[in-house]
Amino acid sequence: MTYSFTKPTTKHIFKLATKIWVFYIGVALGILIYFRVFLLLQIEDLKEEQELMKIEQEYIKKANDTLTKEGERLYYELDVVSQIKNHDEKLRTQIQNILNMIPNQVAISEIKFENNRLFIRGITASKELFETSLQSQLRAVYSKSEASFYELPSGWYNFESVSQTSDDDGLLQRIQ
Template sequence: MTYSFVKPKIKPVFSLFLRIWMVFFFFGAGFIVFIYLFIYIKTSFILSNIEQKKQELITIQNSIDENEKLFVLLSDQKGLALSINGKEGDNEKLRYDIANLFDLIVKTNGIKLDELNINRHYLRLSGITPTKEMFSLLIETPLKSVFDESKTSFYRLKNGWYRFVSVNEETIRLDNER
């Protein structure tokens, strides 16, 4: 005997609606986990990149400090060189004549310089020479053509050579006298 006109059906544990709802729930949870992992990895990559940039910044700052020190040193050396050589175009003939004088000293291999003091209007040379005549012909004559006043004193050494001290001065003229 049956009390129902409908044949009983087996009911599934999960209905179609529950299955659809669970699929969307797990898809949403998976999407949230994926976004979280993506942001976490991207953030860690950016943080490591920031650390590298900090190290590069420290290295660049150190090189800037070194370059500033080198710039100050080179500026000082340039100032010293300009004070010795004079400004561009100033004392051009004097520089040319002194360069020729040094060329002569280097080529002779006989005259040796021990000391050289130079400024804008003054040149003092000291050293040794084999003979007074050699010094007079090679160095003293060009110096007399460059400077207004040239004095040289010699001292004989035990080996027969001469120690010399040559003081050369240019009288200071006003710019309109030149």
């Protein structure tokens, strides 16, 4: 026997609308958690990449400093080489000037250059020719110039000339 005109239906604790809202809220929370985990993983990857970039940056800085120092050293060496080249050119010019002073009647067999001393050995036709042509020019360049002669059987003279400057006024100091 039935006392109701309606059929009995089962009642649920949650209505259908509530179930739909709970489902969508769960899906939304799942998506938010997924994005949160994804962003955390990306942040960790970026931190690792940042550390690698810092290490690479330090390496590049060290390499740059090394190259800068190497460049400075090379510029310094280039400057030293150019100074030596200029010094050698001036010295060559001074030596050439001294060699140009030697007259044709004087034959030179040995020349020694030191900083403040010039030694010349050779043969000349006469003492006067040597004194007037070469020795007078050497006296003009050097503060002290002396020559000694030895007569040969042919009538010519062997000579040794030593020309000197004061200690601090050598050939090397004069060209600088």
